[in-house]
Amino acid sequence: MSTNKNLLEAKDVNVAFGGLRALSKVDIAVGHHEVVGLIGPNGAGKTTMFNTICGIVKPDSGTFAFDGNPSPWPATDQLSSIGIARTLQGVGLFPELTVTENVMLGAHKFARTGLLSASFGVNSRDERQLRDRAHFALERVYAASLADVRAGSLSYPDSKRVAIARALVSHPKLLLLDEPAGGLGAQDIEWLNRLISDLSGEMSILIVEHHMDVVMSVCDRIYVLNFGEVISSGTPDHVRNDPAVITAYLGADAK
């Protein structure tokens, strides 16, 4: 694939924690409107890869390019303005804030006022606009009725919906989902599958997931990590039948 076809290109990424190699020579690309899975056994480096893209982990080497523009690895608080949004494993909401406030936080890049004028409440139109955006994002995940609930009192599946709404409200080009199906029941997983297919019409999605049903049904392509290296990549069918993947997941004996 040539550079201009991909939305995200992370190349030759190396990360070491002390003496431990967490990622070595990892190449990951996500095309426009593509749903890409990142799977692998526990400790394979999936979350480290996410953290690297999100500026939480600084890689020892490797290049980053987004939307055809090579650049230094972005700082965490720059992500939403360049068009990347991420949900976290677990919940990752602010329990003290209401659902609407949680989602509004994700929409800050649309606020036009500077810090100072905003702090004196000069632009209340901005304020209302952020609120409206939050409302639309919540409708998208069927959580509009929860708008005024404190996030800390939400049920687990509901808080996952709200977390996705907060990521969507920034209109990302790339959505990073970190184990979105974790802890969800069959019904919610079905809903999640539909949402991901829906969203792929508007954005690219990179997804870390243990739930194989989800990965296999929604992903266009899959990368398999093991001990920090990409051991296989390709379509779900290709990956599913790759002997290297079967060995990684089931152990050498399974050969």
Add this chain to the structure above:
Amino acid sequence: MFQLINTLLIGITSGAIYALMALSIVLVWRSTRVINFAQAGQALTSTFIGFQTLKYVDSFWIALVVAMIGGALISALIEITLMRVLLKHSTSGAIAGVAPIIATLGLLEVIQASITLIWGGADSLITPPLSNTGFTIGTNTLVFSPMKLAIIAIVAVLLILLTLIVQKTSIGLSLRAAAFSPELARLAGVRVDAVRTLGWALSGATGAVAGLLLVANGNGSFSTASIEFSLLLISGFIAAVIGGLESLLGAVIGGLALGIITAFVLMYISDSLFFIAPFVILLLVLFIRPQGFLGKKGGRRA
């Protein structure tokens, strides 16, 4: 009865000033999780800025605004040049939690020495803008004066203003999110560094008001060596702790409670308890309700 009302009003006024310092402390705590001991020095510096302004203009109120701006700038500068770097470097280990706080102690000394260099150590005078002669009821003259009334009004306005900023604006939302979890806030796109600087600036402006009103509430004289400013910091800290350290309203309630209780102790028990009363109150609060009266159990979860 007369004495009771008099004592209550004195307590409310000094409590209002403690409340301002407590607000200032809470704003810094909420934005960076640091207790800033240099705030006594910052408030003193701002008061001197007000004093300097009064040499050119004849209005206490203009001087107050200039002092607020000066206080905000100084506070923002400290956050950008000192705190940001310290918080970045000390991320783990035993020193991490303590280093920024100890640094503020050092900073307090630096600020006090600088003030002496610039303005000298002699007493300076700011004439209170309103009369400090009490209102009269019938034949009785209260200790409560127009100046004291203005102080209470200013504190009420500042509390409302700060509460609106923190609770109702999107920048306040960012402040609350960054206070709870900077990492999470960054991921959501909050510019945590800028938000912290703003929190410190608001704190500096509030501290400036506390300093000038403290002087105006007394006879107007103050100096680098004024013990009142160290006491102001301690009282503000106690008030903030009573209020739970997180809550703006709690800080004000804490300040008023401290002011009123202290006033009654001085009036009805003994003058000589002036230095002891606040600390006894602090100890009692920490024993009975360590999370403060408006704080939540368990404190910070992230």
